[in-house]
Amino acid sequence: MASALKVQEREVVVPGEILAEGMEYLPSYGTYRLGDAIRAAQLGLVRVDGKVIKLIPLAGRYVPKRDDVVIGKVVNILMSGWMLDINCAYSAVLSVKEATSRFIEKGADLTRILALGDYAVTRIVNVTTQKLVDVSMRAPGLWKLAGGRDFSVNTHKVPRIIGKQGSMVKMIKDATGCKITVGQNGLVWIDGDPEMENIAVEAIRLIEDQSHIQGLTERVHAFLKNKTKKDIVIPKMQ
Amino acid sequence: MTYTKRLDGRKRFDELRPIEAKAGVIRRADGSAYFRIGRTIAYAAVYGPREMHPKYLQNPKGGVLRCNYNMMPFSGAGERVRPGGSRRSKEISMITEKALSSVVDLSDFPNAAVDVFIDLPQCDAGSRCAGICAASIALADAGIAMKDLIPAIAVGRVDDKIVADMDYQEEAYEDGPVADVPIAIVPSTGEITLLQMDGEIPKDMLMEAIQLGIKKCMEIYEIQKKALKDKYKALAEVVEP
Structure with a gap:
C-alpha cells in the first residue's frame, strides 16, 4: 500500500x-x-x-524537565530547604545550599531567606524517574520575587509568549514598561504600572488563545499599539 | 398493545436521539466537555494530573485515573435520584473508570491522579454512556495522552425489536420483555471496553444488538472528534471571521 x-x-x-x-x-x-x-x-x-x-x-499540565526555569511558591519549610509548588503534579525541593551562596548556620530560621507564600524564580537541576524535583536559585536571573502579580497560563503556550529569542515578551515589556518573568511551568509574574499591567495580561491572554493561528506577532503588535497608543517596533532578533 | 414504533416519535428503531457535544465548557477545569443525547445531559470536568490524596492510593508505577459519576438531585424522577452517592453511582463510577483506562496513558505521571467528575443535570436513560462520552472528550481536552476517544451507547431490545438509544419510557416498557445493553468501544481497534446487560434477551438478539451498538458508537465517535476540533475552530474565527 x-x-x-x-x-x-x-x-x-x-x-x-x-x-x-x-x-x-x-x-x-x-x-x-x-x-x-x-x-x-x-x-x-x-x-x-x-x-x-x-x-x-495544545493542552495539558506542566511536566518538570531539567534546566527549565520555573516560578515556584513556597508551601512548606523543610529541615534544610523549602518545598515549592511549581504548578504541576509534583512539588520541588530547594535546598539551602542551592538557595544562597552565603553561609547559613545550622538551625537558622529559613523564613528569613524565603517565607511561606513567597515566590521565587528557580531552575530545575534534577528530575528523578519518580518525579522528585530539585531546583536551584544559584545562577544569574534567578531570584526571589517581590511585589507585582502572578497568574497562570497554558504551559504549552509559554514558547509562544516568549517568542523567538524572547522577541514577543520583549515587545510586551517595551510597550508596557512592565517587568515580566515567564516560567516554563506556565506561571507568569508581572510588575509595573497597574494600567500597563492590565494591558500586558490581556496581551498574554491573546497569545494564549490564538497562538495556533498564523500571524500572531502582527496581531499582538496591533493590539499593543492600539491599547498603549504608543509607536511600537517589532523587535528584530538575529 | 405491541411495540411497533418508537415511543418518542423517532422514525427508525436504530435511530439515535439528537446529540450535541462541546469541549472546554468549564473554565477552571484542566479539561471539560458537555454531551447531550436527547434529554440526557452530562458534563465532565477533568483535573490533573495532580498530586494524589489520600497518599496510600498512590501508585509509584504510574498515574491513577479516578472517575466520579453523579446524578444531580433534580435530574430525574423516582427512587434513583437522591443527593449524594449511592451503590448505583459507585458502580457506574467504577465501570466508567474501567471503560476509559484502557486508552488513557498515565505512565509518565507516577504517584499522580487524574480526576474526572461527571455530573448529570438531567437524565432520561443512557446516562452512563453519556457520561463516558463526555469524559473522554474532557480527557482529550485536558491534553491527557490517550490512544483513542471512547464512544458509548446503550442498545437493547424492547419486546421483539432491537433498538438503539432507548429513552426512559422505552426502558420501562411493560407489555413485553426489555433488555438494556450499554456498550463502549475503542474505535481504532474495535475492542469493547464496556458491556453490561440488564433485563432478558436471547443470544441471537444480543449478538445483533452488540453489532448495532458498535455501528452506533462509530457515529458518536465522529461527533466527539468534531466537538474537540470545533473548540479550536471557534478560536480561529475570532481572528478571521
Whole structure:
C-alpha cells in the first residue's frame, strides 16, 4: 500500500485520529503506530519534518524537565530547604545550599531567606524517574520575587509568549514598561504600572488563545499599539 | 398493545436521539466537555494530573485515573435520584473508570491522579454512556495522552425489536420483555471496553444488538472528534471571521 499523509501541517488533531498510512512515515512525540497507520496519541497540532510526524500539544499540565526555569511558591519549610509548588503534579525541593551562596548556620530560621507564600524564580537541576524535583536559585536571573502579580497560563503556550529569542515578551515589556518573568511551568509574574499591567495580561491572554493561528506577532503588535497608543517596533532578533 | 414504533416519535428503531457535544465548557477545569443525547445531559470536568490524596492510593508505577459519576438531585424522577452517592453511582463510577483506562496513558505521571467528575443535570436513560462520552472528550481536552476517544451507547431490545438509544419510557416498557445493553468501544481497534446487560434477551438478539451498538458508537465517535476540533475552530474565527 502506498504511504499517504492523511492530515495537513499545523492541523488540530484528536486522540486516535489517523495521521498517515503506510510504513514510509515515522511516528514521533505524541503519536503511535497501530498496524499500518500512525495515529495521534493526544490533542495537538501536526508537525511533519521530512518522514517524521510529531504533535505539538495544545493542552495539558506542566511536566518538570531539567534546566527549565520555573516560578515556584513556597508551601512548606523543610529541615534544610523549602518545598515549592511549581504548578504541576509534583512539588520541588530547594535546598539551602542551592538557595544562597552565603553561609547559613545550622538551625537558622529559613523564613528569613524565603517565607511561606513567597515566590521565587528557580531552575530545575534534577528530575528523578519518580518525579522528585530539585531546583536551584544559584545562577544569574534567578531570584526571589517581590511585589507585582502572578497568574497562570497554558504551559504549552509559554514558547509562544516568549517568542523567538524572547522577541514577543520583549515587545510586551517595551510597550508596557512592565517587568515580566515567564516560567516554563506556565506561571507568569508581572510588575509595573497597574494600567500597563492590565494591558500586558490581556496581551498574554491573546497569545494564549490564538497562538495556533498564523500571524500572531502582527496581531499582538496591533493590539499593543492600539491599547498603549504608543509607536511600537517589532523587535528584530538575529 | 405491541411495540411497533418508537415511543418518542423517532422514525427508525436504530435511530439515535439528537446529540450535541462541546469541549472546554468549564473554565477552571484542566479539561471539560458537555454531551447531550436527547434529554440526557452530562458534563465532565477533568483535573490533573495532580498530586494524589489520600497518599496510600498512590501508585509509584504510574498515574491513577479516578472517575466520579453523579446524578444531580433534580435530574430525574423516582427512587434513583437522591443527593449524594449511592451503590448505583459507585458502580457506574467504577465501570466508567474501567471503560476509559484502557486508552488513557498515565505512565509518565507516577504517584499522580487524574480526576474526572461527571455530573448529570438531567437524565432520561443512557446516562452512563453519556457520561463516558463526555469524559473522554474532557480527557482529550485536558491534553491527557490517550490512544483513542471512547464512544458509548446503550442498545437493547424492547419486546421483539432491537433498538438503539432507548429513552426512559422505552426502558420501562411493560407489555413485553426489555433488555438494556450499554456498550463502549475503542474505535481504532474495535475492542469493547464496556458491556453490561440488564433485563432478558436471547443470544441471537444480543449478538445483533452488540453489532448495532458498535455501528452506533462509530457515529458518536465522529461527533466527539468534531466537538474537540470545533473548540479550536471557534478560536480561529475570532481572528478571521
